[in-house]
Amino acid sequence: MINRRKFLTAAAAASGAALVGKLMPTARAIGASSEKIVPVSTGKTESFNPPSGWKGYKPVITPNGLTLPWKMVGGVKVFHLIAEPVTHEFASGLVAECWGYNGRVHGPTIEAVEGDRVRIYVTNRLYSPTTVHWHGVLLPSGMDGVGGLSQAAIQPGETFQYEFILKQHGTLMYHSHHDEMTQMQLGMMGLFVIHPKNASDNPPDRDYAIMLSEWKVEVGARRPDPNEMTDFNIFTMNARSFPGTQPLLAKVGDRVRIRLGNLSSMSHHAIHLHGYHFKVVETDGGEIPKEGQWPETTTIVPTGSTRTIEFTAYEPGDWAMHCHMLHHIMNQMGHQFGNVIGVNTKELNQKIRPLIPGYMVMGQHGMGDMGEMHMTVPPNSIPMVGGQGQYDYITMGGMFTILKVREELPEDGSDPGWYESPPGTLAQVAAEEDLKRDGIELSKDSSQANALLFNEENLCGVIPSASKIVTARVKTH
Numbered sequence: 001m002i003n004r005r006k007f008l009t010a011a012a013a014a015s016g017a018a019l020v021g022k023l024m025p026t027a028r029a030i031g032a033s034s035e036k037i038v039p040v041s042t043g044k045t046e047s048f049n050p051p052s053g054w055k056g057y058k059p060v061i062t063p064n065g066l067t068l069p070w071k072m073v074g075g076v077k078v079f080h081l082i083a084e085p086v087t088h089e090f091a092s093g094l095v096a097e098c099w100g101y102n103g104r105v106h107g108p109t110i111e112a113v114e115g116d117r118v119r120i121y122v123t124n125r126l127y128s129p130t131t132v133h134w135h136g137v138l139l140p141s142g143m144d145g146v147g148g149l150s151q152a153a154i155q156p157g158e159t160f161q162y163e164f165i166l167k168q169h170g171t172l173m174y175h176s177h178h179d180e181m182t183q184m185q186l187g188m189m190g191l192f193v194i195h196p197k198n199a200s201d202n203p204p205d206r207d208y209a210i211m212l213s214e215w216k217v218e219v220g221a222r223r224p225d226p227n228e229m230t231d232f233n234i235f236t237m238n239a240r241s242f243p244g245t246q247p248l249l250a251k252v253g254d255r256v257r258i259r260l261g262n263l264s265s266m267s268h269h270a271i272h273l274h275g276y277h278f279k280v281v282e283t284d285g286g287e288i289p290k291e292g293q294w295p296e297t298t299t300i301v302p303t304g305s306t307r308t309i310e311f312t313a314y315e316p317g318d319w320a321m322h323c324h325m326l327h328h329i330m331n332q333m334g335h336q337f338g339n340v341i342g343v344n345t346k347e348l349n350q351k352i353r354p355l356i357p358g359y360m361v362m363g364q365h366g367m368g369d370m371g372e373m374h375m376t377v378p379p380n381s382i383p384m385v386g387g388q389g390q391y392d393y394i395t396m397g398g399m400f401t402i403l404k405v406r407e408e409l410p411e412d413g414s415d416p417g418w419y420e421s422p423p424g425t426l427a428q429v430a431a432e433e434d435l436k437r438d439g440i441e442l443s444k445d446s447s448q449a450n451a452l453l454f455n456e457e458n459l460c461g462v463i464p465s466a467s468k469i470v471t472a473r474v475k476t477h
């Protein structure tokens with residue numbers, strides 16, 4: 001039986017290079033690409049200060065992103081989006097040829113106020129037609145941006161003009177609505193935040209905006225593959241993968257709002273925040289009445305929607321915030337290897353190396369090996385997991401970031417560094433006298449880590465006895 005994916009591959013092969021070349025550039029076609037090389041967008045967080053005298057709202061912070069500048073012309077708020085190829089860095093070591101807006105992937109966050117009349121120019125600097133759809137915004141049908149249905153596509157070199165009055169407030173999005181599969185999987189999307197008219201009444205102390213998305217970037221390739229349907233390998237917050245994600249900062253007592261939008265091709269994301277209970281206060285359909293909100297630690301953000309969460313940051317610390325779909329907190333490579341957890345791979349390596357010099361079977365102790373061993377990764381790719389934390393290697397990548405809550409924060413908004421746990425509040429190796437007091441007896445040989453046995457013997461298929469797993473080390477004074 002031929003599935004849809006195989007069918008598409010077969011169809012593309014059958015119809016030949018001419019069709020492929022016309023429809024979309026593939027990783028292989030990169031060499032022949034006529035795209036202009038632009039500076040690499042590295043996801044630096046930048047703020048935009050509204051023109052002086054403007055008192056409309058407290059601007060959002062887009063970590064690793066930017067708010068689109070605007071100006072007032074005759075009472076209209078004027079924006080200019082430029083659709084163009086962007087060389088984008090997902091995390092240090094992985095750069096890809098994406099499509100975005102104004103030199104950014106994703107596009108800058110558009111911010112306005114309920115009641116504003118906005119005029120948004122869209123210039124197409126791609127070599128493909130495009131349109132922009134204002135996702136969730138209530139507007140006239142002819143401004144909705146669906147190519148062919150609500151308007152003609154914007155041809156390369158053309159500039160279109162969208163104009164409408166914002167009748168609502170909330171966290172909305174914008175994205176290409178022409179050849180959606182290609183253009184959105186190459187990065188053409190952004191957030192559209194509309195503040196309420198009375199936004200200055202009770203703004204949160206910290207207002208963050210994060211777009212969730214997923215990508216397929218073959219190891220070593222520079223072009224995200226828009227044909228991918230299931231096997232995505234880069235999961236991003238504002239188009240950055242951990243350790244490339246910028247931490248969110250808050251001061252103890254701050255009311256924090258985090259706006260989450262999801263325009264992944266195929267996935268919903270279960271965003272989980274450690275250390276707090278939050279409430280979902282808003283979707284892209286509007287505010288949720290107080291009586292309808294309930295406490296949560298995880299919220300599903302379905303693709304094509306937004307969820308806004310709020311909480312008060314009472315507990316200082318370094319708190320993880322990440323997707324709870326476990327393969328969404330991994331980077332590239334993970335799906336390429338056989339499962340060798342618990343297998344002594346020493347002999348296997350020795351047998352394969354004469355054939356493939358330097359070959360190494362990976363993942364003997366689980367996938368944490370990948371980062372910890374500081375293995376060299378293939379050119380233009382990032383390790384499957386994480387980055388160095390304060391205490392150990394953080395064995396997550398992808399859709400993972402850190403909420404840093406502190407009594408005091410640096411004035412300039414810079415990263416305060418790692419959290420120092422007060423005495424008595426940090427998990428550590430158990431002390432011998434504590435074990436004794438609490439009647440926990442460990443057999444003599446159990447102080448030998450089971451992991452050591454794994455290294456010395458071929459344990460393939462053998463399930464170690466529970467007693468051998470209990471402790472890896474015992475702290476002695």
Ligand SMILES: [Cu+2]
Nearest residue numbers: 269323325328
């Ligand atoms: Cu996810």
